Amino acid sequence: LVVVGGAPGTGKSTLARALAGPLDATVLSTDDIRAAMAAxxxxxxxxxxxxxxLYRPENVAAVYDAVLDRAGRTLARGRSVILDGTWGDPRQRDRVRTLAAQSACPLTELVCTAPLADTVTRIQTRTATTSQVTPQIATALVAGDDWGPAHWPQAHRVDTTTPPAETLAAALDICRNPHPAD
Structure with missing residues (x-):
């Protein structure tokens, strides 16, 4: 079980999709599940x-409930799972840790990082995506610093400003060679 979290526009979905093949994993995206639930x-x-x-607390909770339910069912079938979402709420991250323990599977927590200016540019230039996030949402979320080492010490930081191949290689190394986060 791999969690790919971080602020909007940091490259979570790009990294999650890139990891899926090498890890033979199913990606469960909060954006995709939110869009399907809304539809x-x-x-x-x-x-x-x-x-x-769509981002009312009860809607956010329903989306994360659905993601974790699907993750549990996918893990029970013997498949690896990558959870793609902000994961800014420590209570939701605790639920992932509980799921990993109940499923007796290793857990790797990754948080994508990039400067705010880069994330805003990425959000503004997105093409095909189910994300409903705006630069204003990204700015507000980054101000909360829910992904900093003090708030998410279990997560390994992945700098997504490096070339995509380097970002993927760094994340794969973390996933394949588990060690405590720095």
Whole structure:
């Protein structure tokens, strides 16, 4: 079980998809699951506002519940899973650790990092994506620093400003050679 977290625009989805092949893993994206749940009428609200609409606390909780439920079922079938989402809430990260323990599978926690200016540019230039995040949401979330070492000490930092092949190699090394986060 691999968690790929971090602020919006830091390259989480890109890294998660890149890891999927080498790790023979299924990617479960909070963005994709949120979009599917909204399309099915399971959650509702306007996109693009932190703490409101699709990002109301009850909707966020429902999305993470669905992600963890699917992860548990996928792990039970013997498949590896990559969880792609912000994972800024330590309670949700604790739930991942519980799932890993219950599934008797190793857990690797990665947090993607990039300067705010880079993340805003990435968000503004996205093409095909299910993400509803805006530069304003990214800025507000980064201000909370939910992904810093003090708030997520178990996570390995992955600098996503390096060339994609280097970023992938660094993340694969962490996944394949488990060691405590720095």
């Amino acid at each position: 099915a009428g399971e959650i509702s609200g306007a996109p693009g506002t932190l703490g409101a609409g």
